Structure formats: structure tokens, C-alpha cells
Amino acid sequence: KKGINIMEIFPAFEIGWLNGWIFMLIFFLIFGIVIKTCPKEVITRLYDNKGWTRTQYIFTKLAKLCALIHLILVIFTPLNIGSIEFIIGISIFLIGTIGFVIAVINFKKAPLDKPITSGLYKISRNPQIMTLLLVSFGTSLMIGSWIAIIIIIxxxxxxxxxxxxxxxxxxxxxxDAFLEYKKKVPRYFIFF
Known part of the structure; x- marks a missing residue:
């Protein structure tokens, strides 16, 4: 039966070795290694939320809640190995993971007193978030879950x-340095 399933709204939950958790574990291990190589001031900059409004905190908490729900879905949902969705999903996952590592390295190498404008930051003002969404979207496809995709959206x-x-x-x-950067580089990718 594995490999012939198509996308389902709510795939069956089960505990197993061939669930989506494998890929999330790989991603989080890579993420941990990359973050561990960053100096303290880079990590401080990465997670800086000074000056955030209450609304930003609320939206961030809601996004994290969605990420947690998505993670639970992925952990307990079997991979749809052999399906076209799995193949597309693993490709998107790999692109997202590699892109995320590159974006964090670009972030790490940037001077602390200027906006980050090199590497992936030349094509997106938010490559870390975009690549993280690619990782999650790819994982959602690998488990064949429409609800996981909806949660990511x-x-x-x-x-x-x-x-x-x-x-x-x-x-x-x-x-002005950031305003000039905003004129040249889209918020997300290519055209928006």
C-alpha cells in the first residue's frame, strides 16, 4: 500500500520509523550545528525582538503554534515513500535545507552595523523564513497531508x-541603507 497513496486531508497517525520525523530530525540537527558555529552577537541579532509591537508578538506566537501543530503531524504521520508527492517533497525539503544553511551563513558573515545584503539576501529580504517554509512544505508533501500544507500556509x-x-x-x-535595500530586493522571492 505504501507508495501508491495520494495526498490525504488527514493521513493516519501512527508511531513508526518511517515517519516524517526523520526529516525534521535531520533538519534540526543541521540547524543546531549551523547555529552552534555562530558567535553570540550573531545569535543575539538573529533573535532580536527589541521594539516589537504586541501585534508582532501575537503573530509570532501564532506562527509558532502552527509550527508546533505541523511538527506533531509530521512526527506521527508515515512518509508516503514512492509517491510523486514524496519525490517532489524531498526535493523541496533539500532545497529548503540547503538554502536555510546558506542564509544563516550569509547572516553570520554580515557586518553587525549594516543590513544584510549579500548571498541569498540579494534575492530575498527574508531567505531564512522562506527556506524554512520550503522545508515544512516539502515535509508536508512527503507525508502526503493537505492539512499539514494548510497549516504551513x-x-x-x-x-x-x-x-x-x-x-x-x-x-x-x-x-536609508535599509530603504535602498528594500527598493532593490523583494520581501520574499523574485517578484513579491
Whole structure:
């Protein structure tokens, strides 16, 4: 039966070795290794939420809640190995994971007193969030779950409002340098 399933709204939950948790574990191990190589001031910059509004905190918490629900779905849902969705999903997952590592390395190498404008930040003002969404979307396809995809879309909407607030703070922090960067580079990718 494995490999012939198509996307389901609510795939069956079960505890197993061939569930989506394998890929999330791989991603989190890679994430941990990459973050461990960052100096303390880079990590502080990465998680800086000074000046956030109450709305930003709320949207961030809602996005994290969606991520937690998605993680639970992935942990307890078997991989749909052999399906076209699995093949597409693993490809998207790998692109997202590699992109995330590159984005964090770009972030790590950037001067602390300027907006980050090199590497993936040349094509997106938010490559870490975009690649993280790719990882989650790819995993959702690998488990063949429409509900997991819907949860990621809802999370992306919440993250959009967080990003809008971050950009206000970055404009205040970096002034004209960030405004010029905003004119040249899309918020997400290519055209938007």
C-alpha cells in the first residue's frame, strides 16, 4: 500500500520509523550545528525582538503554534515513500535545507552595523523564513497531508505580519541603507 497513496486531508497517525520525523530530525540537527558555529552577537541579532509591537508578538506566537501543530503531524504521520508527492517533497525539503544553511551563513558573515545584503539576501529580504517554509512544505508533501500544507500556509500568513513589523524596526535601525535595500530586493522571492 505504501507508495501508491495520494495526498490525504488527514493521513493516519501512527508511531513508526518511517515517519516524517526523520526529516525534521535531520533538519534540526543541521540547524543546531549551523547555529552552534555562530558567535553570540550573531545569535543575539538573529533573535532580536527589541521594539516589537504586541501585534508582532501575537503573530509570532501564532506562527509558532502552527509550527508546533505541523511538527506533531509530521512526527506521527508515515512518509508516503514512492509517491510523486514524496519525490517532489524531498526535493523541496533539500532545497529548503540547503538554502536555510546558506542564509544563516550569509547572516553570520554580515557586518553587525549594516543590513544584510549579500548571498541569498540579494534575492530575498527574508531567505531564512522562506527556506524554512520550503522545508515544512516539502515535509508536508512527503507525508502526503493537505492539512499539514494548510497549516504551513496559515503560518506563512502570520509570519508575513511579523516580517512587516521587523522591516519597520530595520528601517529605524539602518535608515536609508535599509530603504535602498528594500527598493532593490523583494520581501520574499523574485517578484513579491
Amino acid at each position: 496559515v503560518s506563512a500568513i502570520f509570519l508575513h505580519f511579523r516580517i512587516l513589523g521587523e522591516e519597520k524596526r530595520l528601517t529605524q535601525q539602518y535608515g
